[in-house]
Every structure is written in C-alpha cells, then in structure tokens.
Amino acid sequence: MSQWEIVIGLETHVQLTTASKIFSGSSTAFGAAPNTQASVVDLAMPGALPVMNKGAAERAVKFGLAIGAKINQRSIFARKNYFYPDLPKGYQISQYETPIVEGGGLTITLDDGTTKFIELTRAHLEEDAGKSVHDQFDNASGVDLNRAGTPLLEIVTEPVMRSGKEAIAYAKALHGLVRYLDICDGNMQEGSFRCDVNVSVRPMGQKEFGTRREIKNLNSFKFMQQAIDYEVRWQIEQIEDGKKIVQATVLFNPDTGETRAMRTKEDAMDYRYFPDPDLPPLVVTDAMLAKIKNEMPELPEAKCARYTSEFKLSEYDARLLSQDRATSEYFEAAVAAKADPKLVANWMLGELSAALNREEKSIEESPVSAHQLAGVIARIGDATISNKIAKTVFEALWSGEAKSADEVIEAKGLKQISDVGAIEKIVDEVLAKSAAQIADYKSGKEKALMSIVGMVMKASAGKANPAQVNEIIKKKLS
Amino acid sequence: MSWNTFTTVAETKKALDSKQVSAVELAQHYLSRALSLNKSLNAFITIDSERTISEAQAQDNRRSKGDVAPLLGVPIAHKDIYLIDGWRTTCGSKMLENFIAPYTSTVVQNMANAGMVTLGKLNMDEFAMGSSNETSYFGPVKNPWDLSRVPGGSSGGSAASVAAGLTPASTGTDTGGSIRQPAMFCNLTGLKPTYGICSRYGIIAFASSLDQAGPFAQTAEDCALLLNAMAGFDPHDATSLDRPKEDYTRDLAKPLKGLRIGLPKEFFGEGVASGIAKAVEDALDVYRKLGATTVEVSLPNVKYSVPAYYVVAPAEASSNLSRFDGARFGHRAKEYDDIIDMYKRSRAEGFGAEVKRRILIGTYVLSHGYYDAYYLQAGKLRRLIAEDFKKAYEVCDVVMGPTAPEGAFQFGAKSDDPVKMYLNDIFTICANLTGQPAMSHPCGVDKDTGQFVGMHIIGNYLDEARMLNAAHQYQLATEWHKAHPAL
Structure with a gap:
C-alpha cells in the first residue's frame, strides 16, 4: 500500500444558524411537523x-474572515x-461562478502533534432541499419541505489531504471553527454539518490525480473514517486488479461498511446553471464588512497562543482546550472562578473528558459545570481534600448528589484530616500492626514506606493529608 | 347619471367621490356587461359575481366610514397571471385550470388598498407566451373591433375587456410587448413601467428579468392614476426598487414646449406597414404643434433585440416553469409509472405547444457548452442596447415610433410561423431588455388595413411622469382614444 498516495478533498455543507430560511421568513427550527415550516416561497407556489x-x-x-479568505x-x-420531488422549484438557488468566499484555509493538528495548512477553494451560499419520506405511506412517498430553503454554506477544499486521518482532522477542525464562530450548531445527527469526501489514489510520485469518486453525505466522523478507509482499499484493489476507476458518486452504508456507486459520470446531469434573475448580486458593503470584523470572536489559533503565554499551559493542552468554542468557554469560566489554570486543564483533559466520553456527552451537556469544577479544584488548592478525594467529590457532582464541592465534602465528611495529633494516632495504630513492613523499610526498601502510607490512608478512609502522613511516618521510623 | 360604460377611471373616480354612483352599482353594471359580452369576446376566464359584489360592498363601507382611498370603488379586472387569494388563477393554461391561489399578489393588494374592486380574471396567452392570445388553453380572445382579428397578446383579455367596456381598466404584464402591442391592437393606452416599479410578487413568472406589471386604460391620465395604485417598493421582491412613492399624475398638465422626441431610424425602416408609418408621422406632427421638437437618433444594436430576447426569455422561462411538475399543485397526469414519468406526463398534458417550444429553446440555450454562446452573448447585447439608448438620451428626452410593425391581424395568420409571430414584438422588446419604461397610445388608423396604430413612447429609467405627460397632452389635442367599438 505504501506505493500509493491518497488524495482527498472535502465539500462540507454547513447549516447556518439563522432563525429563518435563506430566502423566506419560515422558521429553520428542527423537528416540526412535516410541512408546517413551509411558506408559499418554500412550496414554490406560482x-x-x-x-x-x-x-x-x-x-x-x-x-471567510476567520479563514483569511477573499x-x-x-x-x-x-x-x-x-427535477426532484424534494426540490419544489425545479432548481436550487446556489452560487456558481462568483461565490461569496474564495480561498483561505485552516491549520489542522494531527495526533502526532504535527500541523498542516488545508487550503480552501471557496465557500458559497445555497439553500437546502426538502426531504423525501419513504417509510410512512403505503405505495407512496411523502415530501417534507420544512428543510427546503434552510441556509447552507458549502465549504470546498483543494485536494490537499493525503490520508483519512488528515481528512478527519480537517473535518473536526472545521466543525470546531464553525461552532466557534457561532454560524452553525454543529449538530451532525440533525444534518447541520455534512461532508462529501472526494477520494482518489495515484502511484506515489505521479503528478496527475487519479480518477476520483465522491462519497456523499457523511454525517459522523466515525463513518467518514470508515468510508474513506474502505474506499481507498477498494480503489487500490481495483487498480491493482488492472481495472479502471470510473468517476462516480457513491454512498456509504454504515451497516456493511462499504461504499456503493449511486451514479457515474455518464449519467451526470447538466444543471444548466445561470444567474438567478430573481436575486440581485449579493453585495457586502464596506460597513457590513467592518462591523463583522469588529464582532469576530477570538479564534482558536489566537486562543491557543494566549493559553500558553498567559496560563503557561503546554502547547498540546492549549490546543485541545482552544479547539472548540464550548470547551474553551468551559475552561475560561473555570479560570474566571479563580481556579488554577493548570489544574483546570488537567481536570478537563483527564477526569471530565473521560466522564464525558464514557457517557457520550458533549461538554455543553456536562452535569458538572465549570463553576462546580472550579469549586473542587479550590478545595484541593487549600488542602481541604486530596486529589483522590477530589475525584469522589467530582463523581458526586456528576451524579447530581449535591450542588457544590463544599456540599459534597460536608455531607460525606470528606474533609481532609490535617490535624497532626489525629494523623499520629492512626499512624501509631498502623505501625503497631506492620512489623514486617517496618523491617523492610529499615533495610532500605523504599517501597515498604508506600505500603505503610497506603494502609494509613485506608485507615483514614482517604481523608488524611497524604503529605502529612508521609512526613509523620518517616519521622516515627527514623 | 353622469357616467356610462366608457367613462374613464378619472371620471368614474369623480362620480364615486361625489356619490353619483356606488361601487356596488358599478360592479353590477360591468359584471352584467361582461357576462353577456364575454360569450363572443372570451376576454374573461373567471367571473365570480358574488365575490366581486362583496368586494364592492366592502369598498362602499370604507367610504361610508370616511375612508378617502384614491380609487375607492373603481372596478378593475386582472390578467389571469396575478394571484388573488381564493380566486382561480390559470395563467391561461390547462396546467393551472383548477388552481386556486393561496395568496394575493402585491400589485393586486396595492390596488385593493387603493379601493379598487376586482371584476374578474382576464384571458391571456398561455403563461404569457404569445402575441395574439391564440395560445390560451381557454381559447382565443376576440378583438372587440373586429371579431375575426386577434386582440394582440399576451394580455389580450386585458385589452379586449377595456376596449369593449367590460371594465374601465385592467392590469396586464409585459415581458416583450404584452401590454403595448394589445393596447395598439385594441386602441388603448397601455404602460409598461420601469423594471422594478411594480412588484412581481404573486405574478406568475414568465421571464423574471423582463416581466413587468402595468395598466391598460383609455387614457394616459388613467394609466397615471392606476400606476399610482400599482407601484411601490415590495420587500417580497428583491428586484423591486426601494424608492419613495411618486405621483405619476404630477406632470400631466405640463405643456410640451421643449420636449425633445428622438426618432430612431431603425424604427421607421422597412418592415413597417406604410399605413402605420403615415399615422405615426401625423401623430408626430401633433406633437410638434404642441411644442415638441424631433431629432433623429440611432439605436444600432436594437436590431438584435428579437434574437437576444428569444434566448433570455425562453431560458428564464424554462427554469421558471420547472415548478409546474404536478407534485404540489396544478395538473397531474392520471396514470404514471414513477416520479419521472409523472413529471413527463403531467407537463406534456398540462402545457400547450408554444410553452413547450419555449421550454425546449430555453433548455437548449442553457445547456452545457451553449450557455456562453447564447445566454452570455444575449446578456452582452442587452448592455449594448442599453448603451444605445443612453447615448440617444443625450439629445432627446423620449424615443417614439410605431408600437408594432403591423396592426391587428386575422386569427391564424401567424400561428403556424412562430418567427413571424415573434417579429410583431420587434419594437417593444428592447424596452424589456433594458428595463426602461415604455407605453403605447392610440394615434390613428392604418388607412390600408383599417387597423389601429399605436404610438410607442420609450422613456429613460423612471421617466414615467414625463411620458404620461406627453401622451396626455397628445390626447387633449386628439380624439383617437375616444373611439369605441359598436357591440
């Protein structure tokens, strides 16, 4: 496989967050009863x-401004x-020769920490189609035009990605960016962010591109990875078997993990593009441009740089925390609540991230708020609880047992024991039963000390201040 | 009573304002005339007396409450291309034979706000494609002056209904001459305003960049009053011009001294019937006597109007008519195999021959590889023609010539030869391509054929008031517009 080079370009349909449709006043809200959000414009009435x-x-x-485009x-x-049943006018209004955004690009970070700049060709505005419904009626299909006319930004890359991993990293970075900019809710299940992936392969070193096939409408990163992997393998096999790739549009079937051709170039349609005479050119005035520039939020790159310089975070942590808007907002909210930035980063990328992944929740859905997490971290900082107890407190907050770290600590009596007398008492009890370990320690086995500390911690139900325990044991055994 | 069947809009308004007649009485009068004469003229597709009388009653009620809307109670009939909520709107096509409009077009709403009462929906060429009203699914409209002749098209019903006194005024639409040519054929005054003056919202689109709504009436003064009611910015139409309201009657009384009339030599060459040329010359003499001066101008690119038009209009139409697929409204074939078959059969059955011809032409010129050669070139020609006019306006204020190269013709005379039919719009099309205002007013008779001649006035953008002033002054000095057919 190493003698083959993979070439990938993406076309992403990003649903914009306007309350009403791109060319009518109908609502764009998801999930309404069929055809209740379709005006005479969306129904293409005469x-x-x-x-x-x-x-x-x-x-x-x-x-466009965020990606440095023209x-x-x-x-x-x-x-x-x-002609298509879900396209009521018999044409889709899109942008063809002169899109609103041209060029630009964004930087992606791969798992190994390397970065790559992905050039964009263009981004253009268009309307979404409606939806055909095939499983609701006997012997007939239905059409729901609620989605017809929903504003989309179609974002097209140059064919610059060279692996599925790069494609996924790009899609994720783009997903993060559009949410950052608050121009798309990023909800992939509801179709707010869908990717078409153009894939071709060519012998390593060859200049010309191979023939591409376009995988349509991928709405999860997992499927995208599977689809690309399958498609690449399939194309290489075809070529190695001496067959030619035919340019085609293909669909990915998540059940089989395979791609299947929908139509080939031979039956490609002639869309007869021409400028829509109902719509004058879309003019972006200087004033509008200036206003939007002024309202631009701090973007991931800038945020990342600020996190490393202002909070002394590692480049890696800073990038992870700045990649998407919700994560960065959570981080900054916790820091604003006076929690130590480095500890916040550790907790977010450790405990919180693990819990979110476990329950497949997004950070916006986190049961533990930034403010609550800051409370937990504050109690570690002032030595009220140990790191280990903090995890118990976090779990309690996660399951909704209490409203704040202090409440949990109070209710469960988790306050750390820092009273020397109290700790000495427990230490004495443990030492009395640990002759073997004491002997080991005295003969130079450092591990034995850890074992004694463990026993003391256990005896204190984890509440003893570990640093103090360590110190007291050492003193008593010296 | 001081009004009669052929009382103008301006006089009818006065009769209403002075309570000599009520909106209901007027509606009843015209309805009964329309109901009896429509059998021979076929000018109306839909008459709904009940609805009309209740509208008239509502306008009378407004008046009794002290409302002083400008055209309170004046009857109007609308070309069946305008949607009116609850009214059947057919566009002259089998495709929409049973289509009940779910909303009201802006122009009709504006006129209703001004107090006008809808008498009914007027016959027209199918989807406004035609110059003789012979393409209507509902049969041709007869010219009230001679029932063996066409009334012109596509707004044939709009012209015939006013000429026959079935309504004091009507609306039409003009994509290539569809108001002005029938106005000439039926001896009326008809105005196509500057593109963007009247909203296109709720008017079934033929060629979006050319379509414009306008009035038919007996006089220029009436057209001014009607345009006052029709025009205005509409946020529902992105091509509607966002500008303050203006009073198109404001300059009617101005003397014509100093008016410079440009006479393009291209409008007076071969192809124009000599009887028509003569009538136009005589009318120009009247204008000169009224103080206007004439100057020859040249519009060298105007000869490309017809070919440019027959690329742009079918191209836009082919796309605009895609929505008539039988899926959500309109004609649907009774039997079909699958969705594509449903489209094919519904459209094959629902559209007439001329509509199909234009869809085919339009589809062809937009096809991959042909777009540059046709549509793009046509766009360039539109700009060149506009440049010609711009240059002409350096030496003149308005341009005049005959509205059409020949007058009302016999049914069937051109229906087998589309190109011959298309050439009837040779002088009117340029104003649609450029978006300029243009109008036609009665200016005599072709002595050879006995058919009416229209004076075509093309003005600079937004210069309707000046054009209406010219036509009004001409009408004060002449009697042509006062002739009515014996029915």
Whole structure:
C-alpha cells in the first residue's frame, strides 16, 4: 500500500444558524411537523419570489474572515436546474461562478502533534432541499419541505489531504471553527454539518490525480473514517486488479461498511446553471464588512497562543482546550472562578473528558459545570481534600448528589484530616500492626514506606493529608 | 347619471367621490356587461359575481366610514397571471385550470388598498407566451373591433375587456410587448413601467428579468392614476426598487414646449406597414404643434433585440416553469409509472405547444457548452442596447415610433410561423431588455388595413411622469382614444 498516495478533498455543507430560511421568513427550527415550516416561497407556489436573508450572508462573511479568505463583496446567486420531488422549484438557488468566499484555509493538528495548512477553494451560499419520506405511506412517498430553503454554506477544499486521518482532522477542525464562530450548531445527527469526501489514489510520485469518486453525505466522523478507509482499499484493489476507476458518486452504508456507486459520470446531469434573475448580486458593503470584523470572536489559533503565554499551559493542552468554542468557554469560566489554570486543564483533559466520553456527552451537556469544577479544584488548592478525594467529590457532582464541592465534602465528611495529633494516632495504630513492613523499610526498601502510607490512608478512609502522613511516618521510623 | 360604460377611471373616480354612483352599482353594471359580452369576446376566464359584489360592498363601507382611498370603488379586472387569494388563477393554461391561489399578489393588494374592486380574471396567452392570445388553453380572445382579428397578446383579455367596456381598466404584464402591442391592437393606452416599479410578487413568472406589471386604460391620465395604485417598493421582491412613492399624475398638465422626441431610424425602416408609418408621422406632427421638437437618433444594436430576447426569455422561462411538475399543485397526469414519468406526463398534458417550444429553446440555450454562446452573448447585447439608448438620451428626452410593425391581424395568420409571430414584438422588446419604461397610445388608423396604430413612447429609467405627460397632452389635442367599438 505504501506505493500509493491518497488524495482527498472535502465539500462540507454547513447549516447556518439563522432563525429563518435563506430566502423566506419560515422558521429553520428542527423537528416540526412535516410541512408546517413551509411558506408559499418554500412550496414554490406560482409567483412566489426569494428574498435574501442578510443573516446568512453575514455568517458566510464571518467564516471567510476567520479563514483569511477573499470576501467577494459582490457575489452572484445562480440556479441549478434539476427535477426532484424534494426540490419544489425545479432548481436550487446556489452560487456558481462568483461565490461569496474564495480561498483561505485552516491549520489542522494531527495526533502526532504535527500541523498542516488545508487550503480552501471557496465557500458559497445555497439553500437546502426538502426531504423525501419513504417509510410512512403505503405505495407512496411523502415530501417534507420544512428543510427546503434552510441556509447552507458549502465549504470546498483543494485536494490537499493525503490520508483519512488528515481528512478527519480537517473535518473536526472545521466543525470546531464553525461552532466557534457561532454560524452553525454543529449538530451532525440533525444534518447541520455534512461532508462529501472526494477520494482518489495515484502511484506515489505521479503528478496527475487519479480518477476520483465522491462519497456523499457523511454525517459522523466515525463513518467518514470508515468510508474513506474502505474506499481507498477498494480503489487500490481495483487498480491493482488492472481495472479502471470510473468517476462516480457513491454512498456509504454504515451497516456493511462499504461504499456503493449511486451514479457515474455518464449519467451526470447538466444543471444548466445561470444567474438567478430573481436575486440581485449579493453585495457586502464596506460597513457590513467592518462591523463583522469588529464582532469576530477570538479564534482558536489566537486562543491557543494566549493559553500558553498567559496560563503557561503546554502547547498540546492549549490546543485541545482552544479547539472548540464550548470547551474553551468551559475552561475560561473555570479560570474566571479563580481556579488554577493548570489544574483546570488537567481536570478537563483527564477526569471530565473521560466522564464525558464514557457517557457520550458533549461538554455543553456536562452535569458538572465549570463553576462546580472550579469549586473542587479550590478545595484541593487549600488542602481541604486530596486529589483522590477530589475525584469522589467530582463523581458526586456528576451524579447530581449535591450542588457544590463544599456540599459534597460536608455531607460525606470528606474533609481532609490535617490535624497532626489525629494523623499520629492512626499512624501509631498502623505501625503497631506492620512489623514486617517496618523491617523492610529499615533495610532500605523504599517501597515498604508506600505500603505503610497506603494502609494509613485506608485507615483514614482517604481523608488524611497524604503529605502529612508521609512526613509523620518517616519521622516515627527514623 | 353622469357616467356610462366608457367613462374613464378619472371620471368614474369623480362620480364615486361625489356619490353619483356606488361601487356596488358599478360592479353590477360591468359584471352584467361582461357576462353577456364575454360569450363572443372570451376576454374573461373567471367571473365570480358574488365575490366581486362583496368586494364592492366592502369598498362602499370604507367610504361610508370616511375612508378617502384614491380609487375607492373603481372596478378593475386582472390578467389571469396575478394571484388573488381564493380566486382561480390559470395563467391561461390547462396546467393551472383548477388552481386556486393561496395568496394575493402585491400589485393586486396595492390596488385593493387603493379601493379598487376586482371584476374578474382576464384571458391571456398561455403563461404569457404569445402575441395574439391564440395560445390560451381557454381559447382565443376576440378583438372587440373586429371579431375575426386577434386582440394582440399576451394580455389580450386585458385589452379586449377595456376596449369593449367590460371594465374601465385592467392590469396586464409585459415581458416583450404584452401590454403595448394589445393596447395598439385594441386602441388603448397601455404602460409598461420601469423594471422594478411594480412588484412581481404573486405574478406568475414568465421571464423574471423582463416581466413587468402595468395598466391598460383609455387614457394616459388613467394609466397615471392606476400606476399610482400599482407601484411601490415590495420587500417580497428583491428586484423591486426601494424608492419613495411618486405621483405619476404630477406632470400631466405640463405643456410640451421643449420636449425633445428622438426618432430612431431603425424604427421607421422597412418592415413597417406604410399605413402605420403615415399615422405615426401625423401623430408626430401633433406633437410638434404642441411644442415638441424631433431629432433623429440611432439605436444600432436594437436590431438584435428579437434574437437576444428569444434566448433570455425562453431560458428564464424554462427554469421558471420547472415548478409546474404536478407534485404540489396544478395538473397531474392520471396514470404514471414513477416520479419521472409523472413529471413527463403531467407537463406534456398540462402545457400547450408554444410553452413547450419555449421550454425546449430555453433548455437548449442553457445547456452545457451553449450557455456562453447564447445566454452570455444575449446578456452582452442587452448592455449594448442599453448603451444605445443612453447615448440617444443625450439629445432627446423620449424615443417614439410605431408600437408594432403591423396592426391587428386575422386569427391564424401567424400561428403556424412562430418567427413571424415573434417579429410583431420587434419594437417593444428592447424596452424589456433594458428595463426602461415604455407605453403605447392610440394615434390613428392604418388607412390600408383599417387597423389601429399605436404610438410607442420609450422613456429613460423612471421617466414615467414625463411620458404620461406627453401622451396626455397628445390626447387633449386628439380624439383617437375616444373611439369605441359598436357591440
């Protein structure tokens, strides 16, 4: 396989967070009863006309500025003509020759810490189609036009990725960025962020690209990885078997883990693009541009740099904490609640992250708030509890047993024992039963000390201050 | 009573304002005329007397409550391309034979706000594609002056209904001459305003970049009053011009001294019937007597209007008409194998021959590899034609010429030859391509054929008030617009 080079480019459909549709006043909220969010415009009633939702343009500009792209201050909407039941007008309004955003790119970080700049070709505004429903009626299909006209930003990369891992890293970075910018809710289950992946392979060293196949509509990073892996293997096998790759659009089946061709280039449609005469050119004024620039949030790169310099976090931790907006907001909220930044980072990337992963929750859904976590960390800092007890406190907060670290500590009596007399008493009791360990320690086996400390901690139900325990034992055995 | 069937909008308004007649009485009068004469003229597709009378009653009620809306109680009939909530809206097509509009177009709403009462929906060429009203699924409209002749198109019903006194005024739409040419054929005044003056929202689209709503009436003064009611910025139409309201009657009384009329030599060359050329010359003499001066101008690229139009209009139409797929509304074939078959059969059954022809042309010119050669080139021609006019306006204020190269023709005379039919719009199309305002007013008769001649006035953008002033002054000095057919 090493003699093959993989070439990947992505087209991502990002649903923008406007309250109403891109060309009508209908709501974009997800999950309403079928066709209750479809106006005469969305239903393509005769005589109905589209009117541009400025909010969608602002979000596209925000994205363009964030990735250092060229903003076309005059972009053109075009009609993409084809017949399909979920496309009521018989054409989709999109941007073709002159998109609102051109060029730019973003930096991805791979697992090994290396970074790569992914160049973007363009990002253009378009409307989403409706949804065909095939399982609700006997012998007929239904069409739900609630989604028709939902604003999308289609973000297209150059074919610059060279592995599935890079593609996933890019998709994740983009996902983080659009949420950062608050232009997309990032909800992949609801289809707010969907990727089409163009994959081709070529012999290492060959300049020309191989023939590509496009895997459509991937809405999870896991499926994307599986789909790319399968597709790459399949293409290499085909070529090694002496077969030619035919340009095609393929679908990934998560049940079989395979990709399957939907249509090939031979039956590719002629979309008869032409500028939409119902919509004047989309103009981004200087004033609008200046306003959006002013309102730009601090972006991941800048945040990462600030975390390393201001909070002395490691580059790796800083990157992880700044990668997505919700995570960085959580981190900054905890720090704002006076918790030690390094401890917050450790807890977030350790205990919190593990708990979230275990229960498949996003950080926004974390049962332990940043403020609560800061409370736990504060009690470690002032030696009220040990690190180990802190984990118990965290678990209690996670399961909702109490509202604050202090409440848990109080209710469960977890306050650390720092009283020398009390600790000495426990130490004496343990030492009285530990002749063997004492002998080992005195003969130079350091491990024996750890064993004694463990026994003392256990006897104190974990509440004894470990540092003090250590010190007192050493003193008594010296 | 001081009003009669052929009382103008301006006089009808006065009769209403002075309570000589009520909206209900007017509605009843025109409805009964329409119901009896429509059998021979076929100008209306839909009449709904009950609805009309209740509208009229509502406008009378407004008046009794002290409302002083400008056209309170004046009847109007609408081309069946305008959606009106609850009214059947067919666009002259089998495709929409049973389509009940779920909302009201902005122009109709504006006119209702101004107090106007809808008398019914007027016959038209199918989807406004035609110059003779022969493509209507509901049968051709007859010219009230001569039932063997066409009324012009596509707004044939709009012209015939006003000419026959079935309504004091009507609305039309003009994509390539569909208001002005029928106005000439039926001896009326018709105005296509500057693109963007009247909202297109709720008007079934033919060619979006060319379509414009406008009024038909007996006089220029009436057209000004009607345009006052129709026009206005509409947030539902992104191509609607966002500008303050204006009073199109404001300059009607101005003397024409100093008006510079440009006469493009391209409008007076071969192809124009000599009887028409003569009538236009005579009308220009009237204008000169009223103080206007004439100057020859040249519009060298205007000869490309027809080819450019027959690329742009079908291209846009082919896309605009895609929504008529039988899925959500309109005609659906009774039997079909699958979704594609449903589309094919529904459209094959629902559309007439001319509509299909234009969809085919439009689909072709937008196809991959042809777009650059046709659509893009046509776009360039539109700019060149606009440049020609811009240059002409350096030496003139308005441009005049005949509205059409020949007058109302016999049914069937051109229906077998689309190109011949298309050439009837040779002078009107340029104003749609550029978006300029243009109008036609009666200016005599072609002595050779006995058919009416229209004076075509093309003005600079937003110069409607000046054009209406010119036509009004001409009408004060002439009687052509006062002729009515014997029915």
